Amino acid sequence: MIDTLIDIVGKNHVLTGSDTNRWRTEWLDTYPSDPIAVVRPATTAEVSAIVRFGNETKTPIVPVSGNTGLAGGVSGKGHIMVSMERMNTIHEIRKDSRIAIVDAGVILGDIHSAADAEGLVFPLTFGARGSAMIGGNMATNAGGSNVVRYGNTRDLVLGVEVVLPTGEVADLMSELRKDNSGYNLKHLVIGAEGTLGIITKAVLKLFPKPKAYATAMVAAPSIGDGLQLLNQLQDATGGSVEAFEYMPRAYVERHLEIDSTAREPFDAPHEVNIMVEIGTTIEAKAMPDASGQIPLTGELENILAGLFESGEVLDATVAQNEAQRRAMWERREAAAEVVLMHKPLINHDIAVPLEKVAAFCEAMEKRLPNLDPGAIPMIVSHLGDGNVHYSVWGKSQDPDVHDAITEAVEDETLKLGGSFSAEHGIGVSKLNSMKRRKDPVSIAAMKAIKAALDPNNILNPGKVLPD
Amino acid sequence: MIDTLIDIVGKNHVLTGSDTNRWRTEWLDTYPSDPIAVVRPATTAEVSAIVRFGNETKTPIVPVSGNTGLAGGVSGKGHIMVSMERMNTIHEIRKDSRIAIVDAGVILGDIHSAADAEGLVFPLTFGARGSAMIGGNMATNAGGSNVVRYGNTRDLVLGVEVVLPTGEVADLMSELRKDNSGYNLKHLVIGAEGTLGIITKAVLKLFPKPKAYATAMVAAPSIGDGLQLLNQLQDATGGSVEAFEYMPRAYVERHLEIDSTAREPFDAPHEVNIMVEIGTTIEAKAMPDASGQIPLTGELENILAGLFESGEVLDATVAQNEAQRRAMWERREAAAEVVLMHKPLINHDIAVPLEKVAAFCEAMEKRLPNLDPGAIPMIVSHLGDGNVHYSVWGKSQDPDVHDAITEAVEDETLKLGGSFSAEHGIGVSKLNSMKRRKDPVSIAAMKAIKAALDPNNILNPGKVLPD
Known part of the structure; x- marks a missing residue:
């Protein structure tokens, strides 16, 4: 087996024994992986050959990208692990068309930087963006903090290239905004957690970079006021809310304990703390004024002042500079550290x-x-x-x-x-929940699809679908 | 067979012979349908019973809603036609949550009216909105004129209820913005043209109704300038372009021939005519001024004046009132009549x-x-x-x-x-194109999915997938 894998990807890229250590554990230390080998293909053709080999020899194949998942999606035993890390080329950023064409192994943060250099954003973001890869983001249909404005990963992907469980390559690399030519296989493989195919390449949507952000911590009377508050902010800003993140007092306190640079969000403590960010892409409001202030900040202050008057907001702090904005984001993005205490x-x-x-x-x-x-x-x-x-x-x-x-x-x-x-x-962590809670008709349909596309059950077996 | 169908839906709702005439032809007069019977269920349970019966007796089932399709998606012979027209209840419009819960047989225009009454919009729109039903819109993943801002039908649907080819009912009626619990069956049945299931109910996304629209006809130097023009308008308006529709001179002339009330869009004829509409939901700009004018119109005039100065626009006419706006939309929405001349x-x-x-x-x-x-x-x-x-x-x-x-x-x-x-x-009209042009690996995967979910090939057979 190892010889065949070496034939496909070369000796340096078939790892065994202790060379595989960094894939054997993950950061939660909960979902171990015990692969026969870790292989690191450089091309779609190599991924295809590996999967074809797995399918012929009925050897389980587990794709892995950044290994930052939270559900044990790359755990297992006796499988070939396919690391996407060498497939890390950003092929193209097309500024006017607002798309990026990338390999699955590109780190999310690198896509952010490349888009930023063209005055664009790829809005998917969350704490692990420095190591998570876009392949894993697509496999899990990652969400994060900007979904309220831009949607989940699947909403940000125009096209994919995917190696199916037989090793065949489906070319769905569309750049199109409209394409009704048969069943939507793209949306089927996105979110399937590598059980229906290994995504090797994608066409991503990019968006105009907001010319200004305004960010605030808002204390609300109760969580129940959240929807009205969000609607009011959306109405006042023409739907420009980029993030709307809730942290209860207990969370704020634990964060103060672990981060010595952290400060209280308000003069007095509040139970319901909401971080709000709005972003505008309108050019007329684009230019920071001479003081270096972002003009949008004043607008947000006015909106929040109105809500304070009407009692819909108990207190609010608007970030006056990028450092204050970063501090607000750091509080929210410390979630993993806080929760894992x-x-x-x-x-x-x-x-x-x-x-x-x-x-x-x-x-x-x-x-x-x-x-x-x-x-x-x-x-x-x-x-x-x-x-x-x-x-x-x-x-x-x-x-x-x-x-x-x-x-x-x-x-x-x-x-x-x-x-x-x-x-x-789901990974393996929520298989019980799937079994007891998901509509059984839907599960049966999912199993029928899995069996039809992966008759030998070789692609990431044991994940997503309960027995 | 007829007796069984009568048992399911009642005598008045099983139509045969000349009572089925209005389903035998469609407005293109190209794709005839010769059903054994047309049945008109009132509930999901009845749809389920009909499909179960079809599956057991291996009788083809063809769902039909508004019958306004362009691809022969409800044509055939010897099938039971399931008309969704009696399942036409709008169950709920939840204003704050910005969702609508509707049956599949609700006419698109009725959803528009119901949303409008709550100060919201369901943005899917096209010429046939007065007779097309949301079930058919979902089956075909309808597009139309507002996709540039809001996406296709699939992007507007949060959840569905769907009767699978076995007659089982999959409950995917989610109202959620994030739901990663297994394969995305919603996106699989949307756009499958009734071959993988009959959608009976849906949760739709609604949006704040723009407080003002501004609409213009713009003459551009060439179609090749379209992307730059669109980007400039998006940048200047913070991404508020709702429609960006191109009509060449030949189209404008034919429209003038068939509509005696139509006027030339500009003083002089131009080859590249683009209808642009922008909409803003920002409250500050909401109020029409005393003259009844929409303030946004002035903004669009300024933007277009700038583009005229730089030579990026050859001429522009901005609608000064709702009548002028409607006239611009009528020119575009007369497409079917113009083309069918x-x-x-x-x-x-x-x-x-x-x-x-x-x-x-x-x-x-x-x-x-x-x-x-x-x-x-x-x-x-x-x-x-x-x-x-x-x-x-x-x-x-x-x-x-x-x-x-x-x-x-x-x-x-x-x-x-x-x-x-x-x-x-695809329907039947583009089966040849599918066969010769679609990636064969993808077609094979689609066929495997169809066979897995519909082993007896009873749901809308002969559509979408070539032999």
Whole structure:
């Protein structure tokens, strides 16, 4: 087997034994991987040959890019791991057409930089952008902090090239805004977590870079006011809200503990802290004035002052310079560090309709103490999307208690028309949730599709679909 | 069979013989349908029972909603036609959440009215909105004139309920902005033209109604200037371009012939006529002034005056009132009537990257006279999406000549990275194009999916996928 792999990618790019160590663990230290080998193809043809070999010999193939996932999507045993890291070319940024053509192994942050150099943005962003790769972002349909304005990863991808489980290459590298030529295979492979194909290349949408940002911390009377607040901000800015992120007091306090440079967001503490960012691409408002201030900041101050008058906002701090803006973002992007401060940690990544986030939080406030007295909820939320990272710092070490908490979270989520998996994906971590919570007709359809496209079940087996 | 169908939907809703006449033809008079019966279910359970019956007896099922399609998607023989017209309830418009929950048989124009009453818009729009139904819009992933801002139908749908080919009902009625729980079946059934399921219900995204529109006819030096012009308008308005529609002089002239109320768009005739509409949702600019004028109109006038100075625009007329705006839209929306003035008509619905529309048109200008001397191209284009309705008024009656023209259109489209099917879908009309032009690996994957979900091939057989 190793010889065949060497024939495909060359000796230097077939790693075994301790050379594979960096793929054997991941940063949560929860989902180990024990591959036969890690191979590092440089071309789509090499990926295709590897998958074809896996399919012929019925050897599981697990694609891996930045390995920053949260759901165990690249875990396993006895598989060939296909690292996309050498396929890291940004082929083209077409400024006027506002597209980027990139390999799957390009790091997200590198796409940001390349777009920025042309006065454009690729708006997908989250804490791990410095190591996450676009291939993994597509595989998991990553979300993040700008979804409220720009959508999830799938909304940002015009076309893909994908190696199917047979090793054949489907060319879906469209740059088009309209293309109705048969079933939408692009949307099928995006979010399939590498179980239906390995995406090797993509055409991404870019957007005009906002000429000015204005960013604020806002204290609201309650989470239940979130939807009205968001709507008011959207109406006042013509839909320019780029981020709308909720952090409860407990989160703010833990962040102050771990980051010595962090400051209180307001003079007095508040329970409901929302980070708001608006961005405008209108040229007339583009130029910073002589003081270096961003003019949009004044507009946001006016809007928030009005909301303060009407009692819809309790307090607000608008960033007056880039350093203050960065500090606001750092508080939000420290989520992983804050949440991981404690073990045991029972993680959930749920979404409910925005107007029901308050109901979800209230329901769990009642249920959690009965399930694990002393457990602490550690919440951070992309509130604009109704996406709540509801983590629990468990008191009990009992896995059955942890499961009971997860079941309760799922109960309350589904009662409110929500999803037990918002943006991190299923991997292996949420197979139980899929089994007990997802519409069984839909699961059966997914399994039929998987069996049709991957009859030997070689591509990332054991992920996404429960037995 | 008829008795069973009567058991399911009641005697009054199983139509046979001449009672089915209005489903036997369609407005192009090109794609006849010869059903055993037309049944009109009132509920999802009834649709499910009909499909289950079709699956058990191996009787083809063809869903039909407004019957305004352009690709023969509901044609056939010996099938049960399932009309969605009785499933026409708008269940809910949730103003704050900006969603609508509707049955598949609701007429698009009725969704427009219901959203409008709440100060919102459902932005999907095109000429046939008074009879097209949202079920058909989803089945075909309809496009239209506002895609440049809001995307295609699939981008406007949060969730669906769908009856699968086995008769089972998949509940994908999500209201969520983030939901990564397995393969995206919603995007698979949207655009599948009823071959993978019958969509019975949907959650639609609504948007704040623009507080003001400004609409103009713009004469550009060439189509090749389209992308720069669009980018400039987007930059100047913060991405508020709602429509960017190209009509060549020949189209304008034919429209003047058939509509006695129509006027010339400019004092002097121009070859490249572009209808531009911008819309703003910013409240500060919301109020019409005392004269009844829309303030945004002045902004558009200023922008266009600047482009006139720099020579990027040859002439421009900005609508000064709603009547003038409607007249601009009527010219564009008369496309079907204009194009259908002549027979034989060889229709194409292609898309290329926007910056390549000019190259496409130039290439066809050279090739068409060699294929059919005297043939006249009749073009109208959603230029903002690179979508060109390239129809040919044939001189020759020879079907082989017509095929040769279509082959030439496909050649030039694919050379430019385009699609032979942009927004109308495949139906039966473009099966040949699918066969000879679509990536064969992708077609094989689509067929595997179809066979997996519809093993008896009963749902809208013979559409989309070539033999």
